[in-house]
Amino acid sequence: MVRLQRCLRGRALESVRSRLVFPAAVPQVIETLRMRYGRPELLINALLQKVRAMPAPRGDKLEALIEYGMVVQELCDHIEAANERAHLANPTLLQELVGKLPADQKLMWAGYKRGRAVVDFKTFSDYMTGVMQDASSVVLYESDPRKNTAREKSKVYVNSHKADETATKTTTQLKTSRCLHCEKEGHKLRECQAFRALSIDDRWRRVRALTLCQICLYGHGKRACRISSKCNVNGCQFKHHPLLHGKVTTPVTQLANINTHRPQDSGVLFRILPVTLYGKSGQVNTFAFLDEGSSLTLVEGGLVAQLGIAGDSQPLCLRWTGNTSRVEMNSKTVTITFSGLEPQRRYQLVNARTVQNLDLPMQSFDVERATKRFAHLRQLSIQSYHNARPAILIGLDNLKLAVPLKTREGDGSGPIAAKTRLGWCVYGRQGSQVNEGFSFHICGCNRDDELHEAVKQFFAVEESGVRQLGDCLSAEEQRAQEMLEKTTKRIGRHYETGLLWTEEEIELPDSYGMALQRHQCLQRRMDRNPALRENISRQIKEYVEKGYAHRATPAELENANPRKAWFLPLGAVTNPNKPGKVRLIWDAAAKASGVSLNSVLLKGPDQLTLLPAVLFRFRLYYIAVSADIEQMFHQLGIIQDDKNSLRFLWSDTTDGPVQIYLMDVATFGATCSPASAQYVKNVNAQEHIKQYPRAVEGILKSHYVDDYLDSFGTETQAVKVSAEVRLIHHNGGFHLRNWRSNSELGTRRTSGNRQQEP
Known part of the structure; x- marks a missing residue:
């Protein structure tokens, strides 16, 4: 008991805290801990999460391949030791783990598995073992420096004898420095x-x-x-060290102002010069545009991709004169290493932004011709270039690279030569006349953009009432649609359907312990509130009387498929604004061994009519009518094979035996219930399309979940169509209630007593 009290922490401690005071309860404590944390599948799941969370190993770091291989090998060994060999044949897991490998290792894995009759997770583990052995033979694998630091720290503070004071100080200084x-x-x-x-x-x-x-x-x-100090580099107010400045921390649209004039001929030379960019994939020669009128450094995205440089995405708004603008949603913030004419001197462009296309001016410069015409350009290290189009623009945020260190000017209006850290560049007029050009700007959005976005959203909402939804379904939605068509059938005046499983063969873990614990919590809550117990007991009896649920028979429990057996925790929700009203819930999101019922159910195709479309039709004519379906989900039966997945526990008294009940109808908590109910509602309506076309149109287009909202031109039409809608729903097992209308005649005639129903 003392050992348990010392070692337990967190949730494990809370689950057995009440029993840690009686030594005789140690066997029960051990059993509870074994039930919650000692099962092999829990350890395997933890190892799976560890593998998934591990970053993908890089091809240039063999140590990462060794660590990745060790984790894969550990997972495989535990699966085999726990005799859970079904995990070894999981193709999704195998594909996920192979996907983390570098490209060259993927090719080697493809060659390794070729010709093998069985390729599973064990095969991949054997392959990674060979990779680990090969990598270990050529790499001096060192331990984590953090572990070395921790050991030194323990050595410093363990001995506190005065005689060792000098040695301790020395060790501390070495550790610190x-x-x-x-x-x-x-x-x-x-x-x-x-x-x-x-x-x-x-x-x-x-x-x-x-x-x-x-x-x-x-x-x-x-x-x-x-x-508690902030960065303060260029006014940065984030809490990080100045050496880390430049990391993008918020994905907001960046504000910048950039001015670039583009001539229509070669009468003007801009400040461009050749540079070499360096990246993981090699180096690229291009030209840089030095623009002191720009507050931001830009580079074409294709060039960054060619260099293999990664960065964080951040939207960028581009605006030209004439209020022409575009948004670079895929813009990235990158750091680029480059050099000028002297490759040994390299510099970094920090916080450069990528754009799809700079479209900077193309220009040419002939050194021989220029030196003959302008004497002050002679004997300078200047290179000729022809039709050079810069792929990078250096702005004021990297001004140090563009500032002139030396200048040479000639007489008259000739060009000027300026020496920068990247080399000499020549800019200015080449002749006496210059044709007109134009400029563009890149800047941050202002309030006009907010107004534009607000108007855009307004019309998007207005359009949603008249646009048609696409018929394209995803693979999961297509599977759910096929299951609905296969399992749904009419049983008398009602319909029944099956649960929308994610896979054909489902194997659910044992959920009885989880449901029992939740049931005990509910019992304690009802002990404190007898009125709540009476209310829940009454509702359970009504559920049994209405055929919504029944107590499971021994034959049903014995013949049930154990792989699909699941217990739903029963709960009760109260609303302070509605005193005395208690809503029963079946928590399909409750987890046992990391799995919940909702996690193995499909959501199903979205068959809901858009709410704006329903509201637009509702306000179309003068006479308005509304109603709602009573307990819509509970009118939908569940097929016999799936009822054992909707078990729940109940007992009328705290000391009474806990009984197992089965839900015979769809529950409010299951993720597939809305799609199934909408499908049944529409299928039932389609059966009456020839006899009652206007009523069917109202059910298909004027229903939002269980609410019916429609409008008509006359009271006579409102009464007629409403009666037809009620008849159609009645034939599908749905009961419309709470009829309302802005017409007294419509309200009186549509909400007549049930004996008048067909």
């Missing part, structure tokens, strides 16, 4: 040149990999950081 990135002594992470040389994205990844605080760059675990 050791860099966690390069693992060298004498400097901290924030002073590490190797860390500073990384891109912003790589710095963030490294900090996360070492589980360091993004504010102070120290590993103080889950304790709150004592430093």
Whole structure:
């Protein structure tokens, strides 16, 4: 008992807390813990989640392949040890794990499995074992530096003898001054040149990999950081270290102002110069446009993709003169390494934004011709180029790269040569006349955009009342539709249908313990509130009398398919605004062993009429009529094979025996009930299309779930069609109630007594 009291934490402790005071209850405590946490499938599920959560290994990091292979091997070993071999043949799991491998490893896996009669998860585990062995033979696999740091820390603080004070101080200083990135002594992470040389994205990844605080760059675990300062780089108000500045933290549309003039001939030279961009996939030579009138650095997205540079998505609004605009929804924030004429000197463009196409001006420059005409351009390191179109625009956010360090000017109106950190560039007029050009701007949205969006949403709502929904169904919706057509049939004046299972063969875990625990909680609640017990007991009896539920017989329980047996926890919901009213619920979202009934049911095709369309038809004519279907879901029967999936527990008294009941009708909590009810309602209406076309149209187009809202031109038509609608629903087992109308005659005649119903 003492060992249990010391080791239990969290939910495990709460589940057995009441029994941890009696030593005689230890066997019951152990059994409860074994039931909730000791089953093999729970461990396998935890390992599955661990594999799924593990990041995809990169092809250039063999250590990641080794770690990935170890996790896969561990999962396979536990599946075999638990004798749960059915998991080994899971094709979805196998495809998911193979999908995480780099491209070259996928090709090797394809060759490995070729010719094998059986390819399952065990085959993949054997393949990853070979990959681990090969990678381990060529890689010096080192332990996590965080673990080394933890061991040093324990050595420092274990010995507190005064004689060891000097040694302790020395060890502490060494520990403090050791860099966690390069693992060298004498400097901290924030002073590490190797860390500073990384891109912003790589710095963030490294900090996360070492589980360091993004504010102070120290590993103080889950304790709150004592430093409350903000970044303050370029006015940044986020709480991260300045070395991490540049990471996009909010997916909002960025505001920027960019001005670029585009000539129609070569009379003007813009500040462009050749550059070389570097990425994971190699390097690319292009031209950069230096624009001091731009507040943002832009680069064409195709160039970034060619270099293999990744970044975070963030929308960008582009606007030109004449109020022409577009939105780059797929714009990314990237960091690019590049160089000018001297490849050994490399620089970084931080927070550059990608666009689909810059469409910057194309221009040419002939050095030989220019030096003959302008003497001040001679003896400069300038290159000629022809029809050069820049793919990158460097703005004020990277002004340091564009600022002129030296300039050379000639007489008159000739071009000017300026030396930047990227090399010499020539810009200005080449002749005496310049043709007119035009400019475009890239800027942030203003209030006009908000007005435009509001008007767009208004017309989108208006259009929803008249537009037609597409007939295209997804694979899951198509399967649900086929199941509805196959299992739905008329039984007398009612219909019955089956549950919409996600798979043909379903195997549900044992849910009795979960349902029993919820039943005991409900019993304690009813003990505190006798009126609640009386209300629920009365409703259960009414359910049995109406044929909505019945007590399961021993034959039904014995002959039921154990794979599809499921217990729904019974609950009660009260509304303070409706005193005395209690609604019974069957919680289909309750989980046992990580599985709920709703998780194995399909939602089904969306057959609801759009609410705006119903409301538009409702306001179309002068005479309005409304009603609703009484307990719509409970009028839909469930086929015999699926009733054992709708079990629930009930006993009239706290000490009485717990009885097993079966729901014979659709429940409010099941995710497939709305689609099944709508399908039955429409099928029943279609049977009367020839005899009552206007009433059928009202059922199909003026129904929103169980509410009927329609309008008519005359009272006579309202009374006639309403009676037909009530007749059609009556033939399908649905009862319309709560009739309302703005016409006294319509209200009186449509809400007549039940004996007048056909």
